[in-house]
Amino acid sequence: MIRILMGKELSEFLSPILVNRKTGKPRSKGAIAGVALLFLLIAVSSAASIFFLAMFFADVLVRVGLTWLYFAMMGAIALFLGVILNVFATYNALFVAKDNDMLISMPIRPSQILVARMVSLYLLALLITVLVWFPALIQYWIIAEPTAVSVVFCIIMTFVISGLILVLSCLLGWLVGLVMSKVRSKALITTVLYLLLFGLYYVIYFRMNSILQSFAANVGAVETAMSGKLNPLYIMGRAAGGDIINMLIFTLSTAALLAICIFIMSKTFIKIATSNKGTKRKEYRPAKNAAHSPSLALLSREAKRFFGTPLYFLNAGLGLLIMLFGSVLLVIKADGISGFFLVMSNQIPWVKETLSVGAAVLVIMILATNAVTAPSISLEGKTLWILKSLPVSTRSVLNAKIKLHIILNYVPLAVLLLVAGIFLGFDAVDMIFVAALCAVFVPFMALLGIVSGLKHPMMEWTNETVPIKQSAGVAICLFGSWGIAVLIGGLYYLFYVVLSMDFLTARVYLIIWTVIIAFFTIYMKKWTDTKGEKIFAGL
Amino acid sequence: MLRIEHLTKKYGDLKAVDDLSLEIKSGEIYGFIGPNGAGKTTTLKSVTGILDFDEGEIFIDGKSIKENPLECKKIFAYIPDNPDLYAFMTGIRYLNFVADIFGVSVEKRNEAIDKYADIFGLTGDLKSPISSYSHGMKQKLALISAWLHSPRLIIMDEPFVGLDPKASHTVKEMMRDVCNEGGAIFFSTHVLEVAEKLCDKIAIIMNGKLIRSGTMEEVKGDESLEDVFLQLAD
Numbered sequence: 001m002i003r004i005l006m007g008k009e010l011s012e013f014l015s016p017i018l019v020n021r022k023t024g025k026p027r028s029k030g031a032i033a034g035v036a037l038l039f040l041l042i043a044v045s046s047a048a049s050i051f052f053l054a055m056f057f058a059d060v061l062v063r064v065g066l067t068w069l070y071f072a073m074m075g076a077i078a079l080f081l082g083v084i085l086n087v088f089a090t091y092n093a094l095f096v097a098k099d100n101d102m103l104i105s106m107p108i109r110p111s112q113i114l115v116a117r118m119v120s121l122y123l124l125a126l127l128i129t130v131l132v133w134f135p136a137l138i139q140y141w142i143i144a145e146p147t148a149v150s151v152v153f154c155i156i157m158t159f160v161i162s163g164l165i166l167v168l169s170c171l172l173g174w175l176v177g178l179v180m181s182k183v184r185s186k187a188l189i190t191t192v193l194y195l196l197l198f199g200l201y202y203v204i205y206f207r208m209n210s211i212l213q214s215f216a217a218n219v220g221a222v223e224t225a226m227s228g229k230l231n232p233l234y235i236m237g238r239a240a241g242g243d244i245i246n247m248l249i250f251t252l253s254t255a256a257l258l259a260i261c262i263f264i265m266s267k268t269f270i271k272i273a274t275s276n277k278g279t280k281r282k283e284y285r286p287a288k289n290a291a292h293s294p295s296l297a298l299l300s301r302e303a304k305r306f307f308g309t310p311l312y313f314l315n316a317g318l319g320l321l322i323m324l325f326g327s328v329l330l331v332i333k334a335d336g337i338s339g340f341f342l343v344m345s346n347q348i349p350w351v352k353e354t355l356s357v358g359a360a361v362l363v364i365m366i367l368a369t370n371a372v373t374a375p376s377i378s379l380e381g382k383t384l385w386i387l388k389s390l391p392v393s394t395r396s397v398l399n400a401k402i403k404l405h406i407i408l409n410y411v412p413l414a415v416l417l418l419v420a421g422i423f424l425g426f427d428a429v430d431m432i433f434v435a436a437l438c439a440v441f442v443p444f445m446a447l448l449g450i451v452s453g454l455k456h457p458m459m460e461w462t463n464e465t466v467p468i469k470q471s472a473g474v475a476i477c478l479f480g481s482w483g484i485a486v487l488i489g490g491l492y493y494l495f496y497v498v499l500s501m502d503f504l505t506a507r508v509y510l511i512i513w514t515v516i517i518a519f520f521t522i523y524m525k526k527w528t529d530t531k532g533e534k535i536f537a538g539l
Numbered sequence: 540m541l542r543i544e545h546l547t548k549k550y551g552d553l554k555a556v557d558d559l560s561l562e563i564k565s566g567e568i569y570g571f572i573g574p575n576g577a578g579k580t581t582t583l584k585s586v587t588g589i590l591d592f593d594e595g596e597i598f599i600d601g602k603s604i605k606e607n608p609l610e611c612k613k614i615f616a617y618i619p620d621n622p623d624l625y626a627f628m629t630g631i632r633y634l635n636f637v638a639d640i641f642g643v644s645v646e647k648r649n650e651a652i653d654k655y656a657d658i659f660g661l662t663g664d665l666k667s668p669i670s671s672y673s674h675g676m677k678q679k680l681a682l683i684s685a686w687l688h689s690p691r692l693i694i695m696d697e698p699f700v701g702l703d704p705k706a707s708h709t710v711k712e713m714m715r716d717v718c719n720e721g722g723a724i725f726f727s728t729h730v731l732e733v734a735e736k737l738c739d740k741i742a743i744i745m746n747g748k749l750i751r752s753g754t755m756e757e758v759k760g761d762e763s764l765e766d767v768f769l770q771l772a773d
């Protein structure tokens with residue numbers, strides 16, 4: 001039974017690579033190779049940043065013989081990233097899968113359902129472990145000239161650490177499930193938990209420099225604190241370092257924890273998976289009904305979907321939160337940031353001249369994370385019949401999506417630019433040029449999302465994760481707009497700094513890009529109003 | 540009210556609907572029956588402009604759905620077989636959304652929502668999110684939204700699926716009321732007893748082709764509709 005269930009789970013896990021979601025047909029060998037290459041590129045770029053982190057720890061620890069602490073630290077990073085990235089996927093995969101009712105109604109034990117689902121979660125954990133652990137191993141092997149035994153032990157540890165990530169994320173996912181089964185407002189709880197995890201991640205990310213400096217200054221104290229024989233990180237570090245006793249303890253402990261985890265979860269699986277607290281009944285009052293124009297009704301529908309779908313809001317609106325939090329941060333840290341720019345301007349001659357371009361690139365990078373329109377086409381999904389049967393034009397539907405993107409972005413963008421202008425003391429004229437480019441980029445991003453969403457629609461989905469996180473339309477919109485931000489910054493560095501084209505001032509350069517972006521925005525709007533409307537009508 | 544002329548719709552090489560012609564006049568309840576995969580839903584979706592079609596013409600109140608889709612859509616309401624509604628909205632917000640699109644005044648929408656929500660026993664759930672609705676409740680909400688703007692033509696795909704007996708009875712009365720007021724109903728169903736009792740006219744479709752159509756007497760004669768249908772299906 002478990003093999004059959006595992007087969008189903010694995011086919012789902014591999015389907016993004018093997019099956020074209022748009023057509024539902026198996027991909028050709030070339031297409032599979034292309035998708036695999038794309039995944040590999042993303043993996044390599046992610047692993048690169050870990051490699052530099054590992055370089056720091058290796059310098060501080062391996063060179064002075066603290067190999068176990070090096071592996072303990074890198075293992076802890078793998079555990080942290082693995083758990084934080086996996087916890088919601090774990091909750092969704094284990095407890096809110098669409099086939100819950102069907103499987104529960106069949107003669108299958110809950111533990112079998114859970115174990116089968118944990119296979120794909122384990123592969124996900126393994127993927128994250130490899131991205132963190134392998135750069136750490138390469139860094140270690142460069143410095144320490146390892147023995148065959150230590151290489152084997154390190155590779156075994158990849159699988160064991162993945163197992164521990166699985167256990168920890170399953171336990172956290174189970175706790176999330178317990179909380180969800182007891183509350184009515186699941187959307188609110190999901191949003192709060194997501195934001196807490198993101199907050200934790202970003203706090204650590206932005207404080208990484210000071211954490212590392214503090215670590216380097218207090219290695220001795222860290223070593224003493226962690227070297228207790230019952231400390232799991234000590235055991236993990238020793239095991240990866242080639243100690244067979246600790247390897248056995250770590251492996252067997254992980255296996256025991258996994259068994260306990262499956263036992264605990266299987267006892268409450270049906271209760272969590274089938275929980276429905278219902279919704280609190282509110283009294284309906286007809287007097288509150290109000291009439292609006294069709295265009296406002298369509299805009300309101302888009303807004304309701306955006307704010308009422310936590311996954312959509314958190315994935316497509318993170319940049320909005322970053323702009324708002326960034327504005328607050330700019331006010332609080334204004335002196336420090338201004339001082340930093342002053343020092344940089346004094347030390348590096350071209351910084352002052354390129355500052356406004358840099359600021360524009362930074363804001364555009366943030367704006368580029370807000371792919372509000374890209375998933376909105378596919379999100380219509382099975383409800384598309386409503387729009388198609390109502391007397392509304394395709395253009396007004398698409399315009400409502402574009403309008404929402406623009407309204408959502410313009411407000412925090414205006415706050416951010418005003419705060420930057422006032423508190424960082426940027427030149428007012430420079431700020432106008434920066435604002436012009438950013439203001440043009442917002443509708444550009446909205447239309448890029450519409451175009452990519454129409455070109456790569458995925459209407460037949462059963463889980464919102466698919467159109468929001470896994471669609472080609474969203475990927476093209478995100479990576480395309482990030483690419484443009486990099487291009488704007490990179491080209492100016494090339495022209496102004498490398499090629500010394502002094503006549504190309506930041507203001508002129510920003511105007512050129514404002515015109516280019518405006519041109520493509522108009523072009524995409526025309527395409528949307530002609531070909532795009534036909535594609536939408538044919539969905 | 541509705542005229543379908545030589546409608547043909549292909550999916551690749553397969554003709555889902557093949558040269559189908561029908562006319563539904565004001566005051567008629569027109570039933571559309573046929574086995575699974577016969578082309579009923581494809582026909583209804585073509586009529587409502589949800590699906591583009593390859594050949595033929597469809598006129599609603601004399602207007603072509605191809606040439607004047609928005610004008611046509613103002614005249615009718617459509618309820619699909621499985622009403623997937625906006626899960627992120629509450630029931631009342633969905634009704635207000637539909638009312639806004641059709642430009643229904645506040646007074647008129649309040650009156651209609653009060654009346655139909657009460658009839659279907661949905662008033663207490665209107666402020667709840669649609670995601671918490673059962674299939675039957677979604678069906679009732681879709682029915683209320685369809686009746687909200689007083690359409691002259693109502694097109695329904697399996698409207699009785701998921702409805703409790705009381706709600707089914709209510710819907711039949713509402714359908715008759717629409718026709719008594721000069722409107723028309725075009726609906727598909729697998730429940731032949733309902734079709735036999737309710738419809739003024741009936742059309743039987745098989746493999747995309749219209750096999751028989753006309754008044755109930757013309758189609759079934761002295762036999763039951765079930766017997767006729769089974770004979771044709773064989």
